Amino acid sequence: MDATPIDLRRARRQLERLLLEIAVALESEDIPAARTDLDKAFEALNIAGPGEEGPEALRYLDHALSYAHRVIGDLLHEKGLPPHSPADFAGWYDAGEVPFREDW
């Protein structure tokens, strides 16, 4: 199933909101690595700009989401909470199975 331009615009807006909320959560934490990853997430989101469409835009949105997941993982780790897992989001995937499992 291919993403339509409307899908991409919606995804971009949702991702931007997510990154902004993560930025707020990160303000009170001392996690330099997470700040760097959040910067990379915003960078990727900006490359997949509002007017961009097609596989390249989707790829950069995916990059942004990957960095966001890493930052979320850092925040959970810092608070001593269990790690989140791709399986937690399995219901949102179109693919038959979750992309990967925690190996280590």
Added chain:
Amino acid sequence: MIPLDRYPKEITLRDNTRAVLRPMLPEDAEGLWSFLRHLPEIDKSHFHEDVDRREVVEGWAKSLDYDAALPILAIMGDRVVGSATLYRNRTGWKQRVGIVRILIAPDHRHLGLGTAMIREIRHLGEKVALNYLLAEVIEEQQAAVRALERMGFEKAMVHRNFVNDRKGHLHNLVVLLHPLSGLGKEMFY
């Protein structure tokens, strides 16, 4: 001086069990030796000494120098279940490159502990303003390679038939690098 005020640090694993992360202390010799003895042979290949010998580990415990080698242990109850060590050079051309070695007990894998320990080492590397973290992993240790890549390490090279295990068999060595935020701030050229 590496900041250690965040320890002891309690973490929660994927199965909701809890572990404590903290720097190794001299009194951890026995626990660390027991942990190392029960690791698969391939995980012990990189050691220069025979870590199955108690006196080797006792020697380390008596001469801890966190600025040169900071071992962070993962402890559950009275048992060491993981170890992540950050090695640094005080001077010289590689003083901004930290070498990372992470070991996880076989019965505590697939729980996110290795990833948690990578996060700790990343944090410590940032705090002491390193430019890079470097990890060397035998290619068969794919779980470790994938965990490092998911945490931002990138494969820099693979040396074919480069290292031998304790039985003399040759293995490919994967070298992974993680650039840290200090890298962009200081450019001399």
